[in-house]
Amino acid sequence: MNVVLVDASVVVTALLTENLKVENHFKGLLKKAESENLRLISSKLLNLEVANALRFGINDDEKCLKVWKDFVSLPIKTYILTKGQLGLAIKTSYSYGTTVYDTSYHILAKAQGATFLTCDEDYYDRAKNLGDIELIG
Amino acid sequence: MSYQRVTVSLPRNVYEDLLALFGKGKISSVVAEAVEEKVLEKKLAPKDPIEAFFAHKKNLQKLTHRQIMAAIRKGRM
Numbered sequence: 001m002n003v004v005l006v007d008a009s010v011v012v013t014a015l016l017t018e019n020l021k022v023e024n025h026f027k028g029l030l031k032k033a034e035s036e037n038l039r040l041i042s043s044k045l046l047n048l049e050v051a052n053a054l055r056f057g058i059n060d061d062e063k064c065l066k067v068w069k070d071f072v073s074l075p076i077k078t079y080i081l082t083k084g085q086l087g088l089a090i091k092t093s094y095s096y097g098t099t100v101y102d103t104s105y106h107i108l109a110k111a112q113g114a115t116f117l118t119c120d121e122d123y124y125d126r127a128k129n130l131g132d133i134e135l136i137g
Numbered sequence: 138m139s140y141q142r143v144t145v146s147l148p149r150n151v152y153e154d155l156l157a158l159f160g161k162g163k164i165s166s167v168v169a170e171a172v173e174e175k176v177l178e179k180k181l182a183p184k185d186p187i188e189a190f191f192a193h194k195k196n197l198q199k200l201t202h203r204q205i206m207a208a209i210r211k212g213r214m
Contacts, residue, residue, distance in 0.1 A: 056208040073186035
């Protein structure tokens, strides 16, 4: 079964921009995950980053909370990185000049045999040589 | 209203807070009220969570890619 890992940039771009390519792609992944034709995964960091992006991307707290409630019902399975995986994220972030936050998604994707899907062009440009990463946007 | 007696396990700190804030005699009614609310929430949850999530789009202000990345990272450092 295919495994795809998404970061917060995919979720928030699909929701808060007019970018139909990202919206349709993400929606397609969610539908496949719902019908169990795909494992759609992420790091636990996803929840925190999406929450922060909603907090600073939506002016109205009531609207923000409604979005949050529906976000947490999406079929995305989240994982906590092990201490060893975080160690590798630190090492890799030095090698590629990236943050541990962004790199942790990539390391988890590698560990889970997933393709890391991101809208973060800056991270993609720096770390694409690590492989198993796809830029969408 | 009829009642069903059940055994539940709570984290010790939650139990101690319940005792301190509501008193021993109120534990059942507080727990029942909280569970009732959770059950109702579940009953009212959208049938299609994916469509429900994307339905918010029409009510939300659109951001640029730069604004989105800034919103995700705000406060990290």
